[in-house]
Amino acid sequence: MKIKNALENYSFVLPAVTIFSIFYIIPFIWVFQLGLFDWDGISFTRVFVGLQNFKEIFLQDSNWWQSMWNAAYITLIALTFQNILAFMLALACDREIRMKNFYRVIFFIPPVLSEVVVGMAWRFIINDIDGANIINRTLTSMGFGALAHNWLSDPNTALTTVALVHCWKGFGWGFLIFLAGLQTIPRELYEAARVDGASAWQSFKKITIPLMVPVMVLVAILTVLGTMQVFVLIVSLVGGEFAGHTSVPVLRILASMRGSSRFGYACAQGITFGMVLIAISFIQYRFSKKGH
């Protein structure tokens, strides 16, 4: 009877496990296996090089680690600026304000736009010679003309500009999830707190924040995973890696595949990148569990 029950239970999870294995586990193992070869992606012969590709990534490929750092910088800005903005706007829309449905729609427009469209649009807004130069014009009209320059072609500002455009595009997702999370908090808790004489700040600190921690962790994980993999926006904003200043891991993987025809090395980079993302997500998850 016990065996029958166990078999029954396994039969329910079998389809999910099978699909997950076929589309995730097996390809991951396959890509790892390809990472052990020197292969141009075309010929039928592959040369086994063991962990040589991984060794090169860790010990020699400074461009790769610069791209990781750049992606981490964009992610840091997204985790802070983008998510704080999303949370504040969600808080505002959670209250009984006029036209809140209109704001919800407006805030959700950027995420549904294609990254190419967003990149081209912002390139037009920012650029001074092939665009409308709106930012520089605004700065000049406000008396900050000295700050006006080509934001995308200056190595000091290119990455930050990319990060801010990414935040503009991405904050709508966080906004939606935060808003959904805020709406699950029972209103009675706030009413009881108000009856007990709690101020708005105390309610926020003692009710909203603790109950929103799981949602915040979810948004943080999604932000990290989404932002670390950004690349289309970069290509459409600055045309590519811009002397390494806007280089990100996915662009490096593409460069290895297409530029150098090193498919084996690109697979090793993909595995390394995947492991880093899994590790970050795991750490975030552990922290949130501890905090809870």
Added chain:
Amino acid sequence: MWRRGLGIFLFLLFTILGCSPAKTDLKPSISVWHWMTDRDPAFQELAKKYESLTGVKVNFELYAPSDAYSQKIRAAAQGINLPDVFGILGEKRDFASFIKAGHILDITPYMEADNENWKSRFFPKALAVNEFGPENSYGIKPGIFAVPIDIMTIQMVYNKKLFSQLGLNPNKPPKTFQELLDIGAKIKAAGMQGLVSGWGEVWMIDCLANNYAFNIMGKDKVLATIRGEVAYTDPDWIKVLSIFKQMQDSGVLAKGLVTMINKSAEQLFANEKAVFAFNGSWCVNVYKGMNPSLEYGAMLPPEISNQHPMAIWGGAGSSFMVNGRSKNKEAAVKFLIWLTDQDQQVYLAQATNNLPANKNSLSKIPEILSQFARGMDYATHPNVWGVSEFSLVIEAFDRGIQSIIIGEKSPEQVAAEVQKIKDREMAKKRAK
């Protein structure tokens, strides 16, 4: 009982008919994959014409943009389901990999048949791009492996109207590098934008740098560098890298050039917002579409030295290969012979404003295309050099030039960094 009998009869009938040989008089259908959005309507038209002449159906399938096409071709090669005819986007080493894997038919016998009837119609430099010579470094059996459909040269173009506004003679583009720098000063003073190009996508930087490398040190020394016999820290290479600093300092280069994609550069030049552009002959069609009244001329990059001739990248613009595993390869070759015939090449040149690969079709092209065609005398291409630089070295070189333009690194620093990577790659090659 009769139902059963009828069933058996029908089963046997269909089985016998199904197993009978295919009709031998059926004409094959040729599939062609390409990425050339601007040439697709003309290809479709030619396919219709070919079908009406021969009864052979040709299916041109467009996959754009070129990046997506490139991935599709590689995926198809891995799955051994390439079409009968296709093109490859990439370097010579990729071309060699396709040949080694048996994906590409050696068309030398067809080219040389009937006293080289087919071969003789092409510009030799266009064919050279698709050829592997004796003792090539890729280990490919010598021969011709692709058919050039059109040719291209990458040169500078200048806006005649803006030249007049700067007080320059619109029919006298700069001939020397110093003249170019002097114009840069005028551009800066007038608040105009100088040279635009797709330098955000880097390969075009490499192209101009190679042009000047040939002009400064000559072909032999450039190839010796690729073979590892001359270092990138050599004074001549420092001079090549310094050109970009000089152009930036003088005002020749447009603002934001290092992050500019070629489409933006083409828009800027077509909209008369830039004095110069560095672009391929395909730009004639692009500019015509964006601004039909644009007045411009093509010119070679101004020489910095008179010791060696200036070289520009040129040769086969786009080429088609025949699938070595295709059962229709004979029909595919016949179609390509027809496609590169004089009449079809004239039609393609007129419909798409690209330079024809057939040298007998040049007489009926517009003046601006003729200017690009004259550049063929100076044309060279990495694909004909017989040796190729490590891709990581090319990447470091191009990124280094971007760093020089934005004032982040000096030419000497970049040269040292490039040489370091070159040494590492050479050591890896020796260890293999």
